[in-house]
Amino acid sequence: MKNWFVYMIMMLFLASCSEQQIMEEMASATKLTEQKRLIVSPQDSVMSLLYQARWGDGSAYLKLADCYRDGIGVKKDFFGMITMAHMAEGRGAINRIDDYIYGLPDGNDYKTLFLLMDGYKSYIQEDSDSIEHVLRASDSPEAKTLLGMITVDQGDTISGINMIKEAAYQGCSLAELLITIPDWKGRLRADATKLAIIAHRVPLANLILGDLYYEPDENGKSNKQLAVEYYMKAEEHAVLGRHGAERVLDYYRNGGNIQLTEDDIKRLELIVQPKGVEME
Incomplete structure (x- = not known):
């Protein structure tokens, strides 16, 4: 079963589907070969990689994820990285999004954010508090978005949405998407x-x-x-x-x-x- 954070990300990919469709899509993910790390070369322009990806090249999606991770040819973007890793999963280049994340260099800021959220629902309250402390200490819009998601999950919808709106204003694409969806459980249509x-x-x-x-x-x-x-x-x-x-x-x-x-x-x-x- 996917963790809470990945479930929230999947909600964005399936925002207008029924709950049954969502669960079927989640259950259909196949487990294939272990991910091999790829290197984005100078000749791998974003347009070239997009062309290859559109023709079903899973490795091109992984390189695109790296482009978004490092800001190569595109704006550095956490959700862009996650999106391309998700597409690589769908094309069979990796078993699951987590495989891509765990393969990132230790200390990578996006890896740190993902792993914090990956374990959020599994930790006892004291550890959950420490996760929130780390997110609050970061000045990145991505961290603010994830903190807003936690705040909404904990019942303080107004404060959480305000955090997400602020992150969206700062250019976080994940936040921009989240504020278009009034109900993350899929019961209301996106704007x-x-x-x-x-x-x-x-x-x-x-x-x-x-x-x-x-x-x-x-x-x-x-x-x-x-x-x-x-x-x-x-x-x-x-x-x-x-x-x-x-x-x-x-x-x-x-x-x-x-x-x-x-x-x-x-x-x-x-x-x-x-x-x-x-x-x-």
Whole structure:
């Protein structure tokens, strides 16, 4: 069973899915080969790595995670690193996100933050207090975001959300996403207007928007054309998962108003095919 922190991260990837869908997605993670550390070389531009990742290269996702970890070609970003590690898991390059984190150099600030949150729910109260103390001592927006998540989890929603809002103002993409989701248990829909505003900075927002518009709203209405447009924007940034790719292909094959190239279709089919199965 995934720990509390990873569960919260997964909520962002599955923000508009039902609780049953969330549990099924979590249970479907496969355990493959042990992660091998990769080195980002000068010729590995972010655009080149994105191209490789879109064509199913799991190692490219790991290199992209390193780019976000170290700020190589992109803004250094904790959630960007986690997102690419999650995608690498989905492509079979690692067993689970934790494998990537544990492979980071000791003392890495993102590794420290993740491991603090990784054990938060397992510790006795005294240790939980020490975790909060470490987070409070850090001036990073990521630490402030995680402290806000803990504060909300402990019942002080107002203070926790204010911390997350402050971190979002300071440029933390995880915080920006969190404030678009009014209910982290998935019972309320995310705020589409806020998501659209941050989508150019936080590519995963496109995936959440796709889910929002594909699923019927409280009035039973959906907008599948707009949904698949957002799904394809997510695909351009290499963050589209099988669920979204299946929806795009289904919409296209049933005469939906969307134009896909042969390469688009091949990439979508790569995403939806079972792990370990080669396309002919």
